[in-house]
Structures are given as structure tokens and as C-alpha cells.
Amino acid sequence: MADPKGFPLKDNATHTAAEHYERYSALLMAPFVTAALDAADLFPGAHVLDLACGTGFVARAAAAQVGPTGHVVAVDLLEGMLRIAARNAPRMYPDIEFTQASADKLPYPDDSFDAIVCQQGVQYFPDLAAALTEAARVTRPGGRFTATAWTPPADRSPYFAAQLKAVTDHGTPEAEARFAASLSCTADRLTDALTTAGFHDITTREVTFAIAFPDLADFASGHLAADPWGRSIEEAGGPARFTEAAETTREALAPHTSPDGSATLPFTTTLATATR
């Protein structure tokens, strides 16, 4: 198998992958976006890069913080993510600039940014050190790099453990390997890559939030359809196989679910900061 990293989110016939991502990831990502931006120390007028922006949760929040004299650019590999990001970007100061690019080849001059924030993106870069070296190149001396990545092991989160079981039971070995790889980025690996890239004053810490899901089964099914591993179940086995996978997730999470279908589950991310 090729490198198991990456986030190969494909649209299906109705082109809803990134829309699903926006809708079903918002609840999960919200407190972590706030934590990452707090750590990034943005200021009015700052030039900020949202690296691996997805549908733009960080970019939108950063734009509000840097204000009318600031500048936010948001980069992602997937055109579909950027399309939804641009559609959902508020017409506010400053306009957010969305660009399709790979993290290891950024179309910006040296020293362009005061801060880079990469929320749940580093674990997908095929060559993490190369991507972070490129991040260091476009950060001004003294500028800040902040990243989050779900803390391994996968079974630390009942939610991810249930999703992984669904992908293992119903998906392809490739999807399982990719999903497992996405949940294996350790603080040490991040620290090593940031050091190799030339950053200094590197810190890592764990941040845990309990997320309240009003209807966990609905969320889990929608969220599974919004990530590459869940979509690959449908690609390989059709809608019936996907329904079975969603049911596996629901059963695995049943011990954590209240009779009314709600649940509150812990999620832990590694939050890394560094200075160029």
C-alpha cells in the first residue's frame, strides 16, 4: 500500500463530502479551534495562515481576531473543502483568501506570516518534516506556529475507538490503515519534526474537552459520512454496508449513550506551539 497518510475525502454522486464535513465536524472542532487560537496569540493586524484549513473553522475565527488591518489566508489540498470554505466565509474584515496548495509547497514568499495555525492537519501530511520546514520558511522570525492533532492511542477516545471498529469491521484494510495512521501522531513526533524544521521554544500539552452530542447516533452516522474512511466503506460496499458501519458505531457507543440518545464524550488533542 502507498503511504497510509493523507485525507482522501471524495465527493459521491451528490458532492456532499465537504458539506458533511462542515456540518458534522463543527461541534467537535469548536472548543479545539478556540484553544488553538488562544495559544497562537493573534493580534489585530496579524497576517495568519490557516494550514490545511478544511472548510475554514480556524480561518473564520482568526479573521475576527486580526480585524480590519489583518490578513488571513487559508490553504488546503482539496478543492471541495475550499469551495465550501469560501461559501461559508463571512463577508467581514478581512476577506479570507482561500488557496489550493499542498503543505509542503506553499505559494508564499519567505517570512509572510506572523502566525500559522494547523488544526487537525499535521497527521495527514505524508512528509511532516518537509511540511513543517515549509511552514517555517513562510513564518517571519519570531512568528508562531500552532498545531493540534488527536492524541493517540485511538482507544483513548470512546468515539474514535467506535469509529475505528466500524472501519475495521466494514471498510477496506487501506481505509483502516489510513484512519489508524491519522490517530497516531504523538507529541514526540511533532516535537521532532518542529525541531528539524528549525522552530524553537517548542511546547506540547494535552487539551481535553467533553463534547455534548444531543443525538449521538445521528452525529456518528453523519460524521462517518464526512470522513474519507467512512466514505470508503460506502464506495466499497454501497449504502447498505455504510448503514451497517453506522450501526456498529452506534452499538459500540451504546454504553456511553443516555436513554434519550444524548451523550457527552471526552476528546483529547495534543496542542503544539513553536516559535520561528
Ligand SMILES: C[S@@+](CC[C@H](N)C(=O)[O-])C[C@H]1O[C@@H](n2cnc3c(N)ncnc32)[C@H](O)[C@@H]1O
Ligand atoms: C481533519 S481535516 C481538518 C480541517 C480543518 N483544519 C479543521 O479544523 O476542520 C484535515 C485537512 O487536511 C487537509 N490536508 C491533508 N493533507 C494536506 C496537505 N498535504 N496539504 C494541505 N492540506 C492537506 C485535508 O484536505 C483536510 O481538509
